[in-house]
Every structure is written in structure tokens, then in C-alpha cells.
């Protein structure tokens with residue numbers, strides 16, 4: 001970004017981080033005025049017992065808790081509408097989300113409906129304006145990738161139109177409190193640590209290169225990349241490594257601060273299209289696309305790509321910006337290979353016939369204007385073909 005540009009940084013979410021921090025949920029819920037809570041989660045997280053344990057703490061503090069454990073990957077309109085029905089039937093006045101980005105985004109969308117009214121979230125997906133602030137939401141991420149606990153938006157899959165839509169209006173959808181507790185992440189399967197961690201890396205790299213970035217988001221993005229480069233391998237190799245997974249947890253929140261303000265760019269435009277057409281997990285789609293898009297974007301800003309190489313752990317002393325930028329892309333590829341990330345979309349079940357439709361959807365995303373290199377739909381087609 002230009003040094004002379006006006007920029008702002010607004011995050012109304014109070015963040016608590018640390019081992020065992022989630023045990024203070026009762027106090028935090030009382031502080032935001034929660035009385036009747038809808039706890040939003042998914043089946044996998046429910047099986048770990050964490051939602052029930054935390055619901056127990058809230059109940060013992062005198063709050064009423066209903067659990068909605070029906071969140072799916074790439075949650076769609078139906079899932080959100082079901083959760084809204086339950087929240088309305090139980091007259092819920094607050095939300096707790098325990099899970100990955102999907103659960104937190106569903107809780108944000110439920111809050112939107114409770115505050116703004118309507119029969120279905122589809123109305124907002126189709127552009128109905130959001131006017132009122134969400135009720136209190138406490139977000140507890142259980143993956144180290146989403147950043148949704150501190151971002152301003154909720155991503156909803158519109159399966160009817162095969163699109164992913166980011167709902168946002170200023171900071172109206174933001175969580176009131178984020179509790180980032182590494183103890184909630186240690187039972188993650190290694191491949192989920194790898195793919196959600198790669199999502200966080202994508203958030204940070206895209207935020208650092210985005211036209212909508214600022215010195216504030218640069219600071220978070222670069223430090224998040226350093227933390228991820230140092231901790232994602234050990235965290236994915238052994239999710240019970242509390243030190244590594246804990247630093248991945250904070251890295252993903254810091255990356256959330258960065259991209260929540262600076263936006264993501266072409267990688268997320270393309271991964272949203274992949275997720276909408278093929279139901280591929282979000283982090284995995286980003287992980288496969290990231291090196292291809294980085295290589296494409298490289299000519300846009302060699303000094304920034306050189307700085308990325310240093311954040312990724314590269315020895316750049318004595319290298320030209322071009323040499324360092326190339327080193328950065330190589331280090332990224334090496335990291336993703338070490339994590340066992342497939343190199344091609346074909347391996348995720350994506351078929352080439354969908355490329356024209358996916359490229360059209362990616363090109364139509366508003367955030368594409370933030371990509372550091374101007375890109376046409378034809379070039380997105382070529383990028384998808386290269387990534388196949």
C-alpha cells in the first residue's frame with residue numbers, strides 16, 4: 001500500500017489466548033450479557049466432548065444452553081436456516097461457536113438473522129442490507145486456520161447458484177469475544193492442522209500483498225507468516241505439541257486481523273469457486289492454489305515477495321529481490337510438500353469441465369480488485385488449468 005493512503009483498523013473483538021483460556025467462558029458470557037445461548041458446532045468437534053464440557057460451565061453459571069451440532073463443511077443456506085429456527089424457538093439472546101471457520105461463520109449468520117430479521121439467510125445472500133449489530137457471540141476456534149473469530153464477515157455457500165458469498169457490513173457481524181485455547185486444538189487430525197494452517201498462511205500472504213493492506217495489516221501478516229513457517233510443520237506432525245499448536249493458534253488469529261482488514265485476493269477468489277462447485281474443504285483448496293497464484297503474482301512487487309521469503313525463513317542476504325522472491329515461492333512449495341498437500345486440483349476431485357464456470361465466479365468476486373497483479377478471466381482459466 002502507499003504510505004500516503006488513508007487507512008483504518010477496526011476490530012471490536014476482545015481476544016483471550018492461552019492454554020485453558022476456554023475454561024473462563026462462563027465469566028466472558030456473563031460479561032456480554034448472555035442468558036439463553038445457542039452453542040453452534042459440528043459433529044466432529046461434538047465428539048471431542050469440548051462443546052458439552054463448555055456448555056456445562058455455562059449452565060453452572062445459570063445460563064441456558066441449547067446445542068446445534070449440525071454444521072457441515074462449506075455450510076449452506078439450509079444449515080443456517082435450521083440453526084436460526086432452533087435459536088428462535090429457544091429465544092436465544094447470545095451465541096457461542098466452537099469449531100472451525102464453518103461453525104463460527106454459521107453463528108455469525110445466525111446472529112445476523114436474529115438481529116435483522118427475515119425468513120431465510122438467502123435474502124441476505126441475495127443482497128438484502130444488514131442494518132443491525134449481531135447479538136453477543138463468543139467464538140472458540142478449534143482449528144488453526146480460520147481467523148473468523150476476528151474477521152468482519154461470514155462466508156455462506158449458496159448451493160443453488162454454486163457460489164460462496166461473504167456477508168459483511170462494517171463490524172456488525174464481528175464476534176464480541178474470541179477465546180483461542182490451544183487445548184481445543186490438540187485433538188485435531190494432522191491433515192486438518194496442515195490444511196487449516198495453510199489457510200492461515202494464505203490469509204497472511206494475501207493480506208501482505210493486497211492493495212487494501214496497510215502498515216497495521218503488514219505487521220500482523222509478516223509475523224503470522226514467521227510463526228507459521230516455524231510452527232506448522234511440528235504442529236501438523238504432532239498436533240498434541242501444545243507449544244507448536246498454540247503458536248499456530250495465535251498465528252491464525254493474527255492472520256485473521258490482517259486479512260479481515262486487508263482482504264484476501266486471487267487465491268480465495270479461486271478457492272471459493274472450487275469450494276462452491278466441488279465441496280472441497282476450504283483450507284485444502286487454498287493450499288493447492290496458493291503456490292500457483294503466488295508465482296503468477298510475483299512480478300507485481302518483487303521487494304514484497306523478497307520480504308515474504310525472509311518471513312518464510314529464507315536466507316536472503318546477498319540475494320537480489322528477484323532471487324529472493326523465487327526462493328520464497330520455492331520455500332512455500334517445500335512447506336506444502338512437507339505437509340503432504342497435493343499439488344493438483346485433480347487430486348481433490350475437481351474436474352476440468354468446471355474451469356470456465358469457476359473462473360467466471362472467481363473473476364466476479366469484488367475482492368479480486370485487491371489482487372496485486374491485475375488479472376483477467378482468461379488468465380484465471382490458465383491458472384486453473386496449471387493447477388489441475
Ligand SMILES: [Fe+2]
Pocket residue numbers: 146199203268282286
Ligand atoms: Fe480462508
